[in-house]
Amino acid sequence: MMKRIGILTSGGDCQGLNAAIRGVAKGLYQEFGKDVEIYGIKDGYKGLIFGEYKLMKPNDFSGILTLGGTLLGTSRQPFKTMRVIDENSVDKVKGMKDNYKKMKLDCLVILGGNGTQKTANLLREEGLNVIHLPKTIDNDIWGTDITFGFHSAVEIATNVIDCIHTTATSHGRVFIVEVMGHKVGWLTLSAGIAGGADVILLPEIPYDIDKVAKCLNDRIKAGKKFSILAVAEGAISKQEAALSKKERKKARENFPHPSIVYRIAEELAGKVDNEIRVCVPGHFQRGGSPCAYDRVLCTRLGATAARYIKEKTFGVMVGMVNGQCVPVPLQDVAGKLKSVPVDCDEIKAARQIGISFGD
Numbered sequence: 001m002m003k004r005i006g007i008l009t010s011g012g013d014c015q016g017l018n019a020a021i022r023g024v025a026k027g028l029y030q031e032f033g034k035d036v037e038i039y040g041i042k043d044g045y046k047g048l049i050f051g052e053y054k055l056m057k058p059n060d061f062s063g064i065l066t067l068g069g070t071l072l073g074t075s076r077q078p079f080k081t082m083r084v085i086d087e088n089s090v091d092k093v094k095g096m097k098d099n100y101k102k103m104k105l106d107c108l109v110i111l112g113g114n115g116t117q118k119t120a121n122l123l124r125e126e127g128l129n130v131i132h133l134p135k136t137i138d139n140d141i142w143g144t145d146i147t148f149g150f151h152s153a154v155e156i157a158t159n160v161i162d163c164i165h166t167t168a169t170s171h172g173r174v175f176i177v178e179v180m181g182h183k184v185g186w187l188t189l190s191a192g193i194a195g196g197a198d199v200i201l202l203p204e205i206p207y208d209i210d211k212v213a214k215c216l217n218d219r220i221k222a223g224k225k226f227s228i229l230a231v232a233e234g235a236i237s238k239q240e241a242a243l244s245k246k247e248r249k250k251a252r253e254n255f256p257h258p259s260i261v262y263r264i265a266e267e268l269a270g271k272v273d274n275e276i277r278v279c280v281p282g283h284f285q286r287g288g289s290p291c292a293y294d295r296v297l298c299t300r301l302g303a304t305a306a307r308y309i310k311e312k313t314f315g316v317m318v319g320m321v322n323g324q325c326v327p328v329p330l331q332d333v334a335g336k337l338k339s340v341p342v343d344c345d346e347i348k349a350a351r352q353i354g355i356s357f358g359d
């Protein structure tokens with residue numbers, strides 16, 4: 001009997017989406033031969049809500065292993081608005097269920113991060129067969145050791161720090177590099193260590209600006225003419241950490257800086273003698289080809305999703321735990337955030353070689 005599988009990519013893009021799509025599709029064609037139809041849904045949940053999809057052909061999945069972005073397109077559809085009927089009277093959940101039925105799907109494969117996963121779980125609760133693949137450069141999805149996109153972004157952020165190193169050295173400057181990662185510090189921690197940063201500031205370890213300044217001044221005294229700070233976009237000071245979430249949000253509303261690194265640069269200006277510059281690589285970190293590690297990871301996650309479809313293992317994320325692909329029930333993980341444990345090995349090793357976390 002013909003199997004019909006839908007596939008969509010939702011939320012911020014990253015490297016490896018096409019490699020994972022390819023893994024799912026090639027795995028399905030191997031499992032079911034001509035008895036499978038794959039529907040590509042456009043622009044994430046938006047395409048599912050509004051019925052924008054197309055039947056894909058095996059050729060559509062060729063030559064995409066190394067391609068950045070997502071051939072299906074993506075969009076952000078916040079989870080908190082999913083059950084809200086919008087101003088045009090669109091019932092999003094009904095739309096998604098109706099289109100799932102219209103395509104006569106046996107399963108919907110959903111590639112995305114935390115928010116996407118919450119909606120995948122909502123669709124599971126509504127009775128749809130779903131499988132989620134963990135995508136994000138932030139590596140913040142609970143229940144999997146690693147997400148695809150992360151290693152590729154680490155490579156890019158590390159390369160940025162490497163390049164900044166040479167110019168910082170020539171000029172004897174302090175450089176503050178802002179690394180993505182949303183509310184967690186995985187990306188900054190890895191890129192910071194790999195790039196040889198002198199200071200690493202993470203959301204998980206609130207910083208004291210005087211401690212950061214002391215570290216930089218100690219380097220000057222020791223004859224080091226330059227310093228590199230790798231700062232997570234979600235980094236917070238000790239003062240901010242003492243505020244409630246609401247108070248912090250309010251304080252940030254009056255924030256005159258485009259992002260955290262500009263504020264840190266201003267705060268350090270009176271306390272450190274070197275010239276200070278900032279560098280914000282931003283979405284550059286999500287672009288381009290997936291690295292070799294991610295190509296392998298995406299192929300494994302995608303192929304495993306195809307196997308789960310054959311075995312009728314639904315309502316799960318394909319997680320990578322201790323080097324193995326495992327089915328992780330969505331109800332156990334949806335809505336949970338995987339932060340960096342402050343006593344993890346990477347942080348311990350970084351401290352042992354003298355990297356400051358500003359605490």
Ligand code: F6P
Pocket residue numbers: 012076113136137138180181182233286
């Ligand atoms: O979740 C991936 C991510 O790149 C985060 O690191 C960052 O905070 C956010 O997305 C940026 O979102 P947008 O692409 O909507 O600007």
